[in-house]
Amino acid sequence: MNAQVIIMEDDSIMNAYYDRQIVTALIGVKVDTKNIESFAKEAVEFTNVEDVFLVTGEYDIIVKVKFPSYGELKEFILNKLSKLDGVLKTETMMVVNTYKERGIKFE
Template identity: 30%
Template sequence: MSRTRHSITDETNLKILELLQENCKLGVQKISDIVGMGISTVHARIKAMEQNNIIKQYSAILDPVLLNRPTLALIFVTIRYRVPGEPDLLSQKKFCEEISKHHFVQDVFVMSGQYDVFLKVRTKDVEEMNQFIVGFLRELPAVDRTLTMFIMDNFLETQELRKLAPED
């Protein structure tokens, strides 16, 4: 098992991962040229990383402004675990599963501290964001309170894991 784990995180695989993060449409031929290995070897390494869920998916990065979703807010949510008059406890996990299905919600994080859940939400404008928060989110029984911060500018937004290093 440790041999498999080591082979997955060696220098060559990390270079392959960096290349795929930069451009997931980069062909196996080009990757093999860059890392100095044969095509079949590189292909096998990529397949192994896919099977081990190191590579979870390949996706395109879309421009939210061009697709009419320029308004970005970070919303902190405090969960109400018990509704007055209701015998059952509300589930944070169920809230997260349900809110994840909403088409404006991009990310859902469970967190420690003053708030329980952190949401990254994109809409077309402030009015639509307000409707999401007031007309939908705050109407959910599990939501006790929210704190919303609108993002004014963006200097870095990435899913890329940078400066990967092999395990010792």
């Protein structure tokens, strides 16, 4: 199997799983140090971006996003977020269950 076929299969699985629910994701972004402030100022302007955090560790910025579909999340990462100045690497972590958010517990 080549990489393109694997990606297409992964996309179809993700689309099927997230087809009828809001997709929440945390995106770790490695940013060139000189671009951190400008990246953050641009990232907060996207409608689907809920939170932007400067953090320590492997990534410089964590971006929390919500989208109505997996396809829209993918489009955002590939064509918007990753195109901002200074982005070196991204890693997306999909939320599969929420136990507590903004101080509200979920059963």
